[in-house]
Amino acid sequence: MTSSGAQRARALDLLSRGDMVGGIAGLEGHVAGAPDDAGAWLALGAAYAAEERWADAARALARAVEPGGGEEEIEARLAYARALVRLGRLDEAAAELRRGAAIEPPDPRALRELGVVLYDLRLYDEAARWLARACEAAPEDARAAFALGLAHEARREIAPAIAAYREAVRRAPSFADARLTLADALASIGEHARALGELEALLARERSHEQAARNREVLQRALAEMRARRLLGKTERELARSALVIEAQLRRREARAAPATAEGAAARQIVRYTAPLLELHVTLDSPNNGPGSGAIEALHLALTDPDRAARAEDDVFKVTVIGEDGRQAPVSYATGASLTLVREAIGCPMTQANALYTSLLKGSPSVDWGGATLRFASVPGTGGAPGGERHGLLVSQRA
Numbered sequence: 001m002t003s004s005g006a007q008r009a010r011a012l013d014l015l016s017r018g019d020m021v022g023g024i025a026g027l028e029g030h031v032a033g034a035p036d037d038a039g040a041w042l043a044l045g046a047a048y049a050a051e052e053r054w055a056d057a058a059r060a061l062a063r064a065v066e067p068g069g070g071e072e073e074i075e076a077r078l079a080y081a082r083a084l085v086r087l088g089r090l091d092e093a094a095a096e097l098r099r100g101a102a103i104e105p106p107d108p109r110a111l112r113e114l115g116v117v118l119y120d121l122r123l124y125d126e127a128a129r130w131l132a133r134a135c136e137a138a139p140e141d142a143r144a145a146f147a148l149g150l151a152h153e154a155r156r157e158i159a160p161a162i163a164a165y166r167e168a169v170r171r172a173p174s175f176a177d178a179r180l181t182l183a184d185a186l187a188s189i190g191e192h193a194r195a196l197g198e199l200e201a202l203l204a205r206e207r208s209h210e211q212a213a214r215n216r217e218v219l220q221r222a223l224a225e226m227r228a229r230r231l232l233g234k235t236e237r238e239l240a241r242s243a244l245v246i247e248a249q250l251r252r253r254e255a256r257a258a259p260a261t262a263e264g265a266a267a268r269q270i271v272r273y274t275a276p277l278l279e280l281h282v283t284l285d286s287p288n289n290g291p292g293s294g295a296i297e298a299l300h301l302a303l304t305d306p307d308r309a310a311r312a313e314d315d316v317f318k319v320t321v322i323g324e325d326g327r328q329a330p331v332s333y334a335t336g337a338s339l340t341l342v343r344e345a346i347g348c349p350m351t352q353a354n355a356l357y358t359s360l361l362k363g364s365p366s367v368d369w370g371g372a373t374l375r376f377a378s379v380p381g382t383g384g385a386p387g388g389e390r391h392g393l394l395v396s397q398r399a
Contacts (some may be wrong), residue, residue: 004034006379015047023047031063038064049083058083065096074100074107080189085117093117101130108138115148124154135167142172146181159186168327169198174205176212183215188368190348192223230347232372232397233295236271239282242344247316248275248337258283258382269294270380277309278302279390283378301341302371302379302392309334321354338393345395346372360393 009027027044031037045060061080065073077100084093097114098105105346115131133146140143142217148165165182168175179202184196199216201208231239236252239245250273258268273280280300284294303309314336321329321339331339335357346369356367356374366375377394 004030008034008037010042012043015043019288020047020051021262022052023272031060035063036067037071038067038070038076042072042079044078045079045083049079049086049210052086054083054086058087058089065099074110077103078107078109078113080339081117085120085328090117090121094121095174106133108134108141108144112141112144112147115144115151115326117119117152119147119151122154124151127151128155135164140171142168142175142178144267145171145179146175149178149181149185158189162189172199176206176209179309180212180215183212183219187219187222189368190226190322190346190352190372192219192226193371195219196223215282226347226370228347230370230372230390231296231299235295236282236284243317244280244337244340244344246275247318247340250275250280251277268297275303277305277312277333279304279379279392280341283396298394298396299341299345300377300379300394301337302390304390306334309337319350321350341376341393344396346370346374355394369396371398372396 003056007026008030011023013023014026024044024047027040027047031040031044034040041060041064045057045064048057048060049371050055057167058080061076061083064076065080073174077096081093081096084090084096085129091370094114094117097110097117100110101114103110111130111134115127115129115134118127118130121127126150128148131144131151132317134141134144135148145168149161149168152158152161162182162185165178165185168178170180179198181196183198183202186192188197196216196219199212199219202212203216207210207392227233227305230289244250253272255271255275259268267286269284271282271284273282281300281302282296283298283300285297310332311349312333314331314333316333317336317340319331319339320335321331322337338357339350339353342348342357346353348356348370352369356369359367360374360376366373368374372395374393376391377391379392
């Protein structure tokens, strides 16, 4: 063994025994005389990183990746990118990770870490693509699935985000951050009961997890309040006390049998309420104990004069919304009635009602929240009504 090789071996031995000062000094001396030894530069960069000397680590690792190729190329590029991330040089880290990801076969770590860096750069669409590849390349990597969920959520794609968080939990049931984030995502779409289930599962594994315990307490209160407020599942007695009926001065009119949905299905009844600009069609399940006894399955709000309702300012429901600029703005009578319906039907705050209603207005065919589905639909049996068939906002229990 040459003297240079012996010096390298001694330095690596010192590092293996925890002598960082002696090992680093030895490698520094070695690379001074053997500047083309990429492996020594990689070892020196790793030693600097262990000491959190990130600028020194980046300089050493830049030398380690210079030759390209070799058995240790992917390790060198990963280590170099990590040092660049620590220095806040994210664009350079992304470029280095792209080079690492191009090595065949792709290393799942490079795919995942590239996705994470792109996420930090707020390039969420591209981050999601790389993280999806990482999940495929490493089927047991829970952190790749978790990061994919974060990327989807940043893209405001809550359904695939929840699916990714669930996959992270499946891959690593004790992954606390994944369960907490999954619970938060479920709660954001009104799935409080399912969110509580995830927190209970986490607390069953970690009884002393303070954040999970606090979140559970908050969600338990929110779920109780939502169940107390929501009209779906209640009866006409609660409906009669609602702001929708009282403020709009809706009057109960005729009741009729609902169209049969399946052979042998329980009988349903639709009750019509009216006001000068509104009709409310209330679907009740099996009202066998007299008027007002059936549970509300659906509420269907239709405007009898949509143009007039859209032009008229809401001075009935007194609804205001917060615009994207943070300012409060009054709404039309049509919007005030619709938001009041959503808020009371599913028992959510007005800000959430506005978000759900806005999603429908922007083209979503339907929106699920808190065990209910919202969509625009025609009102059955109104084809012969003055002005023709009515269309309106339908809020129903999810099957």
